[in-house]
Amino acid sequence: MARRPEREQKDERESEIVDKLVAINRVAKVVKGGKNFGFAALVVVGDEKGRAGFGHGKAREVPEAIRKASEEAKKNMVRVPLREGRTLHHNGSGRWGAGKVVLRSAPPGTGLIAGGPMRAVFEVLGIRDVVAKSLGSSNPYNMVRATFEALKEQVSPRQIAAKRSLKVADVLSRRKDGASSLESAEG
Template identity: 40%
Template sequence: MVEIIPQKKLKQQRRLRKKQEKVDKITHQVIQIKRVSKVVKGGKKLSFRAVVIVGANSGLVGIGIGKADDVMNAINKAISKGKKKLITIPITKTKTITHFVEGFYGSCNVILKPSRSGSGVIAGSSIRTVLEVAGVRNVLAKQIGSNNLLNSARATLEGLKQLQTINQVAKTRNILIDSLYR
């Protein structure tokens, strides 16, 4: 007996399979491990905080922060939290971002500009790590304000969240794509 599956259910299964394939290819990069302490009645309790960038080199990227008594547990917690907070960003064929954006987090300001093919990732600090893990290969970036690694990574993510494709811009403006090119 052959079971007939409705077309809608097949599409849902394909979508889930594609999403699972992307999640399977996830890589991570540790950007900071810090020893932190908490003052308790008996003295100081030491633990470690790990900041990890998680991504799939195809437009998926996220930041995870984990805290534990040893470094490996902190990193593993950060990776699992980062996987839960993945965002998708649009990347062009030349592996660059679609347009100029600015990201703000705390007192950190990050400016991201698309660049021509072959120029590479011109960025410093944790901004470079976020962009490379996300799969962006050609971009110019500048960090203004705070030098905090975590805040600059979060500001970069805030900027990347603002990216839109041409189709999305045309849809929000209620115009045809052809009229955007004129």
């Protein structure tokens, strides 16, 4: 009897997961009788509460490629700490191949200022306020991977406090004290 509730809980978690198709690519293999066509899909999935992942799937039919990519993305989900559940804790940058991205936290009401593949990642993550810029390659695969590299760098004040054996309030107050001491030194 204990197995049934577990299965229902798993179904509930999976029903909360949102997936977005980022790119679909038709590929052809030239053979003796002509061309064999296949499809490659790039999908990002997330729970809109700080967890997201991406996956790549290839198949002869589009729906099958999307299904494979979604399954891989669900296996590769990572947690990203969000400030107030709407933005990043600090600025960050990521790089994958020739794709470079810069992410900046933003005040409430800014919205999602990001293009293409990065926007899809932020939407499934549940980020509502962020400013992002893509530099270098516009290849969706590299942009998504670079975005995830930048998101992996995100650290919350709670994680910093745990590493330093401090209280969260001490970490936050030190940050404010450091900024005010810099301002007084300049003035």
